[in-house]
Amino acid sequence: MTSKLLPRNPRMEDATDLLVLTLCLLVAVDALQLFEKEDSLLLKAHIEEQRRLFWSLPADKKRVTWTAFSERISDTHFRRQFRMSRTLFTNLCNILSSAIGENSFRSEHGSYSTLNAASLQRRGGLIPGELKVAVSLHILAGGSYLDLAPLFDLSPAHIYSIFDQFIQWVMMAFDFP
Numbered sequence: 001m002t003s004k005l006l007p008r009n010p011r012m013e014d015a016t017d018l019l020v021l022t023l024c025l026l027v028a029v030d031a032l033q034l035f036e037k038e039d040s041l042l043l044k045a046h047i048e049e050q051r052r053l054f055w056s057l058p059a060d061k062k063r064v065t066w067t068a069f070s071e072r073i074s075d076t077h078f079r080r081q082f083r084m085s086r087t088l089f090t091n092l093c094n095i096l097s098s099a100i101g102e103n104s105f106r107s108e109h110g111s112y113s114t115l116n117a118a119s120l121q122r123r124g125g126l127i128p129g130e131l132k133v134a135v136s137l138h139i140l141a142g143g144s145y146l147d148l149a150p151l152f153d154l155s156p157a158h159i160y161s162i163f164d165q166f167i168q169w170v171m172m173a174f175d176f177p
Contacts, residue, residue, distance in 0.1 A: 066130040099173035105129035136166035
């Protein structure tokens with residue numbers, strides 16, 4: 001009732017509303033700055049943790065391609081290492097590829113030459129059939145897996161599984177009495 005008796009001053013109500021709005025904005029800005037500071041500290045801690053975890057992971061493998069390796073060595077060295085000429089090696093790869101199928105052989109120059117990014121990370125990518133044949137021939141020629149592991153960035157266990165796969169391919173491709 002007293003409000004009816006007192007004259008209304010619209011400017012006073014606007015000033016009060018403006019003061020309340022200003023105080024609300026100041027509180028909101030302070031809260032936002034506090035949250036940004038806390039978020040910034042959390043974000044920095046998260047980034048540091050991710051950086052630490054990244055450096056603890058093994059480096060991405062950069063496996064040499066068969067083409068790059070083959071072009072690096074001379075014909076004489078190729079023959080000494082694999083006990084056959086490049087032409088005979090290519091013919092052997094073609095025979096194996098046609099006998100077992102392109103899906104199994106996965107030639108470096110075939111439809112599997114474009115490797116997806118996921119297969120290249122941490123593992124070095126798919127191993128092409130030519131590289132599998134080269135690894136196996138090197139072992140059959142008297143070479144050691146210890147030479148092949150750093151050369152083609154393969155683990156010793158993987159080298160033996162490649163050799164076993166190559167023997168299966170040969171058994172499928174050729175008729176033995």
